[in-house]
Amino acid sequence: MSGDEKKLVDSLRMASHVAILTGAGISAESGLPTFRDPLTGFWSKFRPEDLATPEAFGRNPGLVWKWYVERRAMARAARPNAGHLALARLQTLVPKVTTITQNVDGLHQAAGSVNILELHGNIHATRCFDRDHTMAVTAEDESSGDHPVCELCGSFARPGVVWFGENLPESAFAQAIEAASKCDVMLVVGTSGVVQPAASLGSLAQKQGATVAVINPDRGSAIMGGLFLGGTAAGILPRLLELAWPESV
Secondary structure (H helix, E strand, O other): OOHHHHHHHHHHHHOOEEEEEEOHHHHHOOOOOOOOOOOOHHHHHOOHHHHOOHHHHHHOHHHHHHHHHHHHHHHHHOOOOHHHHHHHHHOOOOOEEEEEEOOOOOHHHHHOOOOEEEOOEEEEEEEEOOOOOEEOOOHHHHHOOOOOEOOOOOOEEEEEEOOOOOOOOHHHHHHHHHHHHHOOEEEEEOOOOOOOOOOHHHHHHHHOOOEEEEEEOOHHHOOOOOEEEEOOHHHHHHHHHHHHOHHHO
16 A cells, blocks of 8 residues: 555545545546547547537537537446446445536436536536527437427527536536535546646645545646545545445445
8 A cells, every 4th residue: 555545545534524526537437538539530620629619509500519419429328437436435435425527427426426516517418509498308309310499499409518618607616616625535536637627626625624635547637745646546446445444345
């Protein structure tokens, strides 16, 4: 057991509130490409940043909708991995766990986690572009090839995600700040630490006295003065639970 691993295990055993910040890395282990992976096939001529904006939708709503239909299909086909499952199980071992995620795929919910703050929305949700009316769009609707329109205002459907240039959901981010400010331990899992403002949450938790641990194959995502466990979420998180609570295995 490394020094950082031992410190984290000891902190987890004593924690009454654990906050978790997750990013694309944990979902990549379930086979979902990260947002920064190059696109393939027809989409290779585009950059994700050129599709995931209100301006792109305004220029060509059908193109953007088609891309998200494909991304939704991939998310529906994906399954939670050992990292997701370990984080869900952590909720049975600590009095309070708050999961803050930058992911939109719903894999935390599929693994059984509750009390999830989705900072970038959810790809399985749909709302209309003009008025933000909630819309019910099924996989069968998507497979028809038509672009759904809102029954209330007639505008085109868009995915319920946060695009570049849009604000994070105010309530979710306020709750994330509160969790980071009051937790005993924060796990920063599978995120590059460069996407703001979510990337600031680990440093905030550390300033408030929490033990902060980054779990990532890339040491470049480590937080100055925090703990670092190099490896994948699926490999490290189940081991942490076994070390901290061997009696529960």
